[in-house]
Amino acid sequence: MIEIHKENNGIVVTGSLTYKTLPIFIETLNNFKKEISFLDFRKTEKIDTSSFIFIHDFSKLNNINKLIMTEEQQKLFEIVKEHIRQPQNIKDSKGIFYSIGKTTYEIIYEVYLFLDFIGEIFVNIAKSIINPKNIRIKATVNDIENMGIKAMPLITIISFLVGVVISYHGSVKLKQFGANIFIVDLVTISFIREFGPLIVAILLAGRSSSSYTAQIGIMKVTEEVDVIKIMGLNPFNVLVIPKIVSMIISLPILTVLADIMGILGGLILAYLSLDITPYDFISRLHHVANIKMIVAGMIKTPVFAFLIASIGSYKGFRTKKNVNSIGENVTISVVDSIFAVIIVDAVFSILFSWAGI
Amino acid sequence: MKKAVEIKDVTIKFPNKIVHDKVSITIYEKDIYAIIGKSGTGKSTLTRAILMLQNFQGSIKVFGKEISNADEDTKNEIKKQYGVMFQAASLFTSLTVGENIAIPIIENTNLPKQLIEEIVRFKLSLVGLEDDVYNLYPSELSGGMRKKAALARALVLDPTLLFLDEPTSGLDPVSAEDFDNTIRELNRLLGITVVMITHDLDSFFNICTRACVLGDKKVLAEGKPSDIMHLDNDWIKKVFYGERGIKFTKWNQKQTLP
Numbered sequence: 001m002i003e004i005h006k007e008n009n010g011i012v013v014t015g016s017l018t019y020k021t022l023p024i025f026i027e028t029l030n031n032f033k034k035e036i037s038f039l040d041f042r043k044t045e046k047i048d049t050s051s052f053i054f055i056h057d058f059s060k061l062n063n064i065n066k067l068i069m070t071e072e073q074q075k076l077f078e079i080v081k082e083h084i085r086q087p088q089n090i091k092d093s094k095g096i097f098y099s100i101g102k103t104t105y106e107i108i109y110e111v112y113l114f115l116d117f118i119g120e121i122f123v124n125i126a127k128s129i130i131n132p133k134n135i136r137i138k139a140t141v142n143d144i145e146n147m148g149i150k151a152m153p154l155i156t157i158i159s160f161l162v163g164v165v166i167s168y169h170g171s172v173k174l175k176q177f178g179a180n181i182f183i184v185d186l187v188t189i190s191f192i193r194e195f196g197p198l199i200v201a202i203l204l205a206g207r208s209s210s211s212y213t214a215q216i217g218i219m220k221v222t223e224e225v226d227v228i229k230i231m232g233l234n235p236f237n238v239l240v241i242p243k244i245v246s247m248i249i250s251l252p253i254l255t256v257l258a259d260i261m262g263i264l265g266g267l268i269l270a271y272l273s274l275d276i277t278p279y280d281f282i283s284r285l286h287h288v289a290n291i292k293m294i295v296a297g298m299i300k301t302p303v304f305a306f307l308i309a310s311i312g313s314y315k316g317f318r319t320k321k322n323v324n325s326i327g328e329n330v331t332i333s334v335v336d337s338i339f340a341v342i343i344v345d346a347v348f349s350i351l352f353s354w355a356g357i
Numbered sequence: 358m359k360k361a362v363e364i365k366d367v368t369i370k371f372p373n374k375i376v377h378d379k380v381s382i383t384i385y386e387k388d389i390y391a392i393i394g395k396s397g398t399g400k401s402t403l404t405r406a407i408l409m410l411q412n413f414q415g416s417i418k419v420f421g422k423e424i425s426n427a428d429e430d431t432k433n434e435i436k437k438q439y440g441v442m443f444q445a446a447s448l449f450t451s452l453t454v455g456e457n458i459a460i461p462i463i464e465n466t467n468l469p470k471q472l473i474e475e476i477v478r479f480k481l482s483l484v485g486l487e488d489d490v491y492n493l494y495p496s497e498l499s500g501g502m503r504k505k506a507a508l509a510r511a512l513v514l515d516p517t518l519l520f521l522d523e524p525t526s527g528l529d530p531v532s533a534e535d536f537d538n539t540i541r542e543l544n545r546l547l548g549i550t551v552v553m554i555t556h557d558l559d560s561f562f563n564i565c566t567r568a569c570v571l572g573d574k575k576v577l578a579e580g581k582p583s584d585i586m587h588l589d590n591d592w593i594k595k596v597f598y599g600e601r602g603i604k605f606t607k608w609n610q611k612q613t614l615p
Binding site: 018019020022023026048049050053054072076079080083084085086087320321322324325 | 449475478479488514
């Protein structure tokens with residue numbers, strides 16, 4: 001598409017000189033740059049602005065004053081000359097200490113902001129209790145449906161399977177000792193105290209926390225949060241409180257479901273591989289399960305719920321106005337809320353062991 | 358005159374309604390062509406069909422090539438001649454303005470970095486942006502600046518066909534006029550064919566060479582702006598002879614008369 005001829009001590013270009021053919025042109029010119037004193041474009045059909053910029057730089061750099069062009073080309077070249085600006089190579093590398101300091105500061109600041117957020121949540125909950133009109137029942141119920149009821153199938157299946165798997169592994173060992181009936185203790189204690197609440201909390205941390213962050217984050221990007229503020233509404237009441245309330249309602253209920261399904265899984269496996277009849281299983285269950293144990297399991301769930309909903313919402317509000325930031329914050333919110341759930345669970349275990357429960 | 362885009366009997370349907378019913382328009386090379394019409398008459402939809410973002414029945418020829426049954430290669434070849442500026446500017450929010458504008462060059466050529474940066478800065482200056490927006494992110498710009506940056510991105514490979522969706526909306530009058538002048542200059546010097554959707558009477562009269570009016574699923578009129586102005590249609594009458602239109606024409610006459 002482009003032909004470049006060397007004539008005497010100059011270069012004649014025919015064809016079209018656009019971004020497609022420019023690399024060839026650059027290469028050829030760099031080969032001849034010491035021998036040429038003029039460039040002739042009169043036979044060139046088309047020259048795009050990118051090429052003009054190169055021609056401008058090249059002629060300046062190599063002191064080629066003779067550029068032969070048609071009138072049209074000359075006009076365009078004038079425009080290019082008028083607008084051309086030199087690139088500035090500013091590289092700001094501030095060293096390792098700067099980045100360590102900056103990261104540390106950002107982490108501390110993030111913790112500060114999160115505590116600030118939690119504080120604001122408590123203030124708003126207190127206000128809502130004084131003035132119950134502020135509680136948005138419709139949004140709360142809607143959220144319970146989306147985050148609680150629609151999570152039921154998943155939690156049913158997963159906790160059933162975990163129940164089966166745990167009692168299977170237990171049954172192999174228990175059979176050797178002839179202590180078959182203790183399979184009930186194994187499944188019941190592990191599910192009611194730990195697995196039930198943890199499975200539900202971790203699943204909801206993945207499911208709901210990410211959804212909260214994405215929802216609030218996009219509302220922030222599209223300035224919907226600002227609209228809520230301008231209308232004289234409190235974004236906390238509209239967006240955060242319903243989520244926290246709905247989580248605090250649904251997570252304990254889902255935990256009960258997970259407990260039941262896990263124990264059911266154990267019951268079926270016990271019947272199939274250890275020949276324990278459901279009747280025996282349930283009568284043993286009455287001995288094992290006591291109110292202390294159930295309280296120890298259930299008391300954690302509202303704390304998990306609060307953490308999941310507040311971390312999800314908080315990360316949503318921390319979203320900046322770009323696409324990457326949404327993805328980043330969704331990931332962080334899931335990771336952080338799962339992490340927080342596990343840490344809090346560990347703290348509860350320590351507290352219970354001190355209290356001797 | 359050569360035809361840049363020829364739309365013939367194009368029907369576009371959405372699941373629950375017909376947007377266009379056998380629409381035909383012709384855009385000649387080096388035109389500055391305006392598509393006007395009420396909100397919801399499918400101006401954007403029609404341009405999306407030309408941009409191959411929207412399915413349609415009928416025939417659309419771009420530079421003589423039929424696009425309804427073209428293969429991927431032909432389509433890509435045509436798309437490389439397009440420069441598009443969407444209504445919401447649609448810059449990549451995770452990249453700086455400079456990186457946004459450089460994408461088409463980096464993807465399509467292997468020019469040296471220094472030259473690419475220079476080309477990008479040149480385009481920024483061409484659309485009237487300060488040099489220091491180069492390193493800013495789109496979220497740090499105002500709406501008008503974002504539009505200009507989007508224009509710079511659309512222009513970066515010197516397209517032969519430039520699509521603008523409401524380019525001057527959201528700009529202050531001075532910037533809008535600069536914008537119009539830039540487009541006219543580009544059209545004159547680079548021979549770029551411009552297709553724009555606009556509601557701006559200023560640009561409509563000042564820079565457009567041809568236009569069409571969409572309405573009622575059809576093309577109500579096609580021709581020079583001055584011809585369209587005198588057309589017998591309620592909406593057109595309201596546009597040009599309604600309160601805003603009259604004010605505009607009066608003011609414009611004052612400006613031109615000494």
